[in-house]
Amino acid sequence: RTNKGKHRQIPSPPGLPIIGNLHQLGELPHQSLWNLSKKYGPVMLLKLGNVPAVILSSTETAKQALRDHDIHCCSRPSLVGGRQLSYNHRDISFSPYNDYWKELRKLCTQEIFSAKNIHKTQPIKDLEVKKLIDSIAESASHKTPVNLNKKFLALNVSIVCKSAFGVNFEGTVLSNDRFKELMRETFEMLGSFSASDFVPYIGWIIDRLTGLQGRRAKNAQDLDAFYEQIIDLHKGEKEVGSEDFVDSLLRLEKEETVVGNDKFTRNNVKAILMDILLAGIETSAISMIWAMTELARNPRVMSKVQSEIRNKCGKRELIRYEDIDQLHYLKMVIKESWRLHPPAPLLLPREVISEFEIDGYKIQPKTQIHVNVWAIGRDPDTWKDPDEFLPERFLDSNIDTKGQSFELLPFGSGRRICPAVYMGTTMVEFGLANLLYHFDWELPDGMAVEHIDLEDAPGLGANKKNDLLLVPSHFYYL
Numbered sequence: 001r002t003n004k005g006k007h008r009q010i011p012s013p014p015g016l017p018i019i020g021n022l023h024q025l026g027e028l029p030h031q032s033l034w035n036l037s038k039k040y041g042p043v044m045l046l047k048l049g050n051v052p053a054v055i056l057s058s059t060e061t062a063k064q065a066l067r068d069h070d071i072h073c074c075s076r077p078s079l080v081g082g083r084q085l086s087y088n089h090r091d092i093s094f095s096p097y098n099d100y101w102k103e104l105r106k107l108c109t110q111e112i113f114s115a116k117n118i119h120k121t122q123p124i125k126d127l128e129v130k131k132l133i134d135s136i137a138e139s140a141s142h143k144t145p146v147n148l149n150k151k152f153l154a155l156n157v158s159i160v161c162k163s164a165f166g167v168n169f170e171g172t173v174l175s176n177d178r179f180k181e182l183m184r185e186t187f188e189m190l191g192s193f194s195a196s197d198f199v200p201y202i203g204w205i206i207d208r209l210t211g212l213q214g215r216r217a218k219n220a221q222d223l224d225a226f227y228e229q230i231i232d233l234h235k236g237e238k239e240v241g242s243e244d245f246v247d248s249l250l251r252l253e254k255e256e257t258v259v260g261n262d263k264f265t266r267n268n269v270k271a272i273l274m275d276i277l278l279a280g281i282e283t284s285a286i287s288m289i290w291a292m293t294e295l296a297r298n299p300r301v302m303s304k305v306q307s308e309i310r311n312k313c314g315k316r317e318l319i320r321y322e323d324i325d326q327l328h329y330l331k332m333v334i335k336e337s338w339r340l341h342p343p344a345p346l347l348l349p350r351e352v353i354s355e356f357e358i359d360g361y362k363i364q365p366k367t368q369i370h371v372n373v374w375a376i377g378r379d380p381d382t383w384k385d386p387d388e389f390l391p392e393r394f395l396d397s398n399i400d401t402k403g404q405s406f407e408l409l410p411f412g413s414g415r416r417i418c419p420a421v422y423m424g425t426t427m428v429e430f431g432l433a434n435l436l437y438h439f440d441w442e443l444p445d446g447m448a449v450e451h452i453d454l455e456d457a458p459g460l461g462a463n464k465k466n467d468l469l470l471v472p473s474h475f476y477y478l
């Protein structure tokens with residue numbers, strides 16, 4: 001408040017007529033917003049066309065929004081891309097805060113995200129990781145580089161398709177290459193600020209001229225064909241007890257169950273499949289790629305984490321899920337990688353439901369809230385030597401990734417926190433532990449550590465822009 005008791009204006013970079021600050025976001029909004037926040041502070045107001053958006057860039061302001069005022073800002077804005085992909089907000093991620101979202105989230109937590117269900121699908125993960133090890137072993141025998149971006153995406157696709165959808169990805173309408181392209185494009189579109197959402201009256205024309213509208217429709221169509229096929233593969237009666245997640249959703253449709261105020265239809269089933277496909281696969285793959293990238297850049301850390309896994313686990317065909325609990329340094333490596341490379345650098349946008357204050361600034365209903373966790377992970381007020389990859393910083397620290405430590409929020413926090421924190425974490429730990437145990441990793445001929453780039457790809461998920469290629473060699477436990 002000012003001396004006169006009036007509320008202060010939120011610091012705001014000057015914008016242009018009609019588009020406001022949209023032109024300042026660039027290809028990588030989390031980085032542009034980080035730079036702007038250095039000048040305008042950790043609470044910053046932008047005009048995205050005619051939509052007000054508050055950007056939070058510090059531990060303290062994130063805590064005020066996501067913990068103290070979560071109930072005031074836990075809705076989602078209705079944006080064209082999300083609306084189209086989610087069959088008009090019939091999923092969890094893009095749904096506004098309402099009874100439908102509450103019931104659906106509860107249902108999916110019981111059916112799919114619970115620890116019990118995750119343990120049940122462990123044999124699938126074992127099999128898929130074993131297949132991955134065998135395929136890398138071939139490259140190790142020939143000393144050829146492995147494209148880890150491709151491998152990690154394929155691993156997560158296979159695990160999610162089999163464990164959540166009960167189908168083999170290889171037999172579907174999507175080839176590996178088309179799927180990779182589809183994921184990249186969809187995430188890029190969801191992460192870019194579309195003119196239709198922010199520029200009144202003429203925004204859709206801009207999106208049509210730039211080709212965004214057409215690409216969005218094509219992607220939604222391809223994904224729809226994929227869900228149709230999964231649903232087709234589930235036709236026919238199932239014995240009691242042998243239902244998988246898709247069968248349970250189809251049963252809700254058949255019984256015309258009411259969820260929230262909505263009768264469950266085929267579109268609700270597809271929207272939920274979309275959530276699992278988009279939210280579940282890319283995020284885990286991105287986490288694994290960045291961790292391996294940082295390890296390749298930091299040979300000291302690579303050798304320390306491999307020694308931990310090999311010494312603690314002994315001779316093994318596969319590092320088992322139960323082994324992971326004792327791998328404390330591996331867990332610190334993953335946290336450190338999430339600090340520098342959170343898979344969703346701006347989380348998902350929130351929309352304010354009712355007025356509240358952050359740092360004495362009033363935030364109005366309908367304002368969008370973007371929490372820049374990418375900036376928070378690099379804040380020198382919070383982290384000593386923030387640019388250094390130093391997993392030891394988590395030694396004797398109680399910072400965790402479950403949404404209570406506001407300096408490290410790879411899964412978000414509050415009511416909208418990722419419902420699959422446990423599923424995502426175990427998937428990343430399990431995949432990395434096995435690849436680090438079975439192989440030593442070197443850079444391709446002629447490449448030096450300084451040549452490994454850290455460029456982000458544009459999009460909702462900040463993947464590594466250029467593929468990571470490393471040469472594996474067998475590790476033999478004597």
Ligand code: HEM
Nearest residue numbers: 092093279280283284344347348411412413416418420424
């Ligand atoms: C390492 C892996 C993962 C990471 C880093 C991650 C991260 C995130 C983040 C940052 C959000 C947004 C939170 C917010 O807005 O505050 C989110 C939401 C969500 N995630 Fe994850 N996620 C991961 C894995 C998964 C998996 C495996 C699934 C499902 C199979 C999943 C399903 C969801 C859903 C449904 C939401 C929307 C929640 C809501 O709006 O209520 N995620 N995730």
